[in-house]
Amino acid sequence: GENVEQHPSTLSVQEGDSAVIKCTYSDSASNYFPWYKQELGKRPQLIIDIRSNVGEKKDQRIAVTLNKTAKHFSLHITETQPEDSAVYFCAARYMGGYNFNKFYFGSGTKLNVKP
Amino acid sequence: GAVVSQHPSRVICKSGTSVKIECRSLDFQATTMFWYRQFPKQSLMLMATSNEGSKATYEQGVEKDKFLINHASLTLSTLTVTSAHPEDSSFYICSAQQVKGYNEQFFGPGTRLTVL
Numbered sequence: 001g002e003n004v005e006q007h008p009s010t011l012s013v014q015e016g017d018s019a020v021i022k023c024t025y026s027d028s029a030s031n032y033f034p035w036y037k038q039e040l041g042k043r044p045q046l047i048i049d050i051r052s053n054v055g056e057k058k059d060q061r062i063a064v065t066l067n068k069t070a071k072h073f074s075l076h077i078t079e080t081q082p083e084d085s086a087v088y089f090c091a092a093r094y095m096g097g098y099n100f101n102k103f104y105f106g107s108g109t110k111l112n113v114k115p
Numbered sequence: 116g117a118v119v120s121q122h123p124s125r126v127i128c129k130s131g132t133s134v135k136i137e138c139r140s141l142d143f144q145a146t147t148m149f150w151y152r153q154f155p156k157q158s159l160m161l162m163a164t165s166n167e168g169s170k171a172t173y174e175q176g177v178e179k180d181k182f183l184i185n186h187a188s189l190t191l192s193t194l195t196v197t198s199a200h201p202e203d204s205s206f207y208i209c210s211a212q213q214v215k216g217y218n219e220q221f222f223g224p225g226t227r228l229t230v231l
Contacts (some may be wrong), residue, residue, distance in 0.1 A: 032218045040183075043222040044159070050217070083178060089158060094217070100166065101212075103149065103220060105159045 002027045002094040006106025013080050014114050021109045023090035024069060024072040032093040033073050034103075037086045044089060048075070080113045087111070118142055119211050121223035129231055131226055136194045136226045138209030144189035146210035149220060150182075153206040165192055199230045 003026040013019050025033075031052040036044035050057045050064045050073065057064050061080075066073040077084055090106040118141040139146060146167045151159040163179075163187035165171040173179045181203075183195040192211075196203050198227050206227055210220040 033217070041206075041225075041227075043224050045222075046219060049218065100164075100172075101147070102161055102172075103162045103210075104161060107158045 002030055002092050002104040004092050004104045004106045006089060006090050006109060008109060009107065010110045010112070012112045012114060014097055015080060015082060017080055019075075019080050019084070019111055019113075021088055021090070021091075021111075022072060022073045023074070023106045024070075025092040025104075026069075026071065027092075027094055028071070029096075030092040030094050033064070033066060034091050034093075035062075035075050036089045036091065038089060038108075039086050044088045047088075077111075080111075082113050082115050085113045117213065117219075117221045119145075119209065119221045119223040121209055121226050123226060124224060125227045125229075127229045128231065129189060130200050131198055134196045134199055134228060135147075136196075136207055136209075136228075138192045138194070138211070139222050140190045140211045140213075140221070143213045145192070146189065146214060147212040148186055148187075148192040149210045149212075150192070150194050151208045151210070153208060153225075159208065162194075196228065199228070201230045203227055204230045 006023045013052045034049035035043045048062050048064050050066050061078045063076040088109045091103045118140045122137045148165050150162045162177045163171045163173045171184035185216050186192045208225040209223040
């Protein structure tokens, strides 16, 4: 199976600063890496994702980088705002075979953006 | 588009009773559905994966007789927690994929189960 590790577990930044969250995965068969934002008591919301054949993807203030060789990927949030405060999860999609897949999640990072 | 609903949103039951949670894809056919469990301030733990037309595949350590999953149709999956005990209290979230093996999964709003 897959093992996804995520760091740091908590992250406090000043409004306007950048935040970086890092994840590693263990199985080279994983080929899709989404990032989710989850607010208390709510469902995870996809904020950005990247496929294994791409090294970097950006969407406004959010970017994700992937290093397949090292099996790690990172979330970068620039110009952070108080509304970015939430728990962020990385995930890796493991392909178990033809048309069979499943997702494994990192342990989460609680981001606190101080105004 | 790609909306997933879950019912009930909250349930409180007595120890020993069974609880059924429904997960529905409202505007698409879900060939694959996933069930997750989330403890407070912890990550989502995959419990099982169900593909249309086949039995659910359970993750290691998840009791299949305890957590019964039925992918009844392309728009409905149910999770039944049988003979629930206080340690089964948790937040259960389902998700669905529109096409087998497709990238994105769409999450339901979750069900908070409390077993007294």
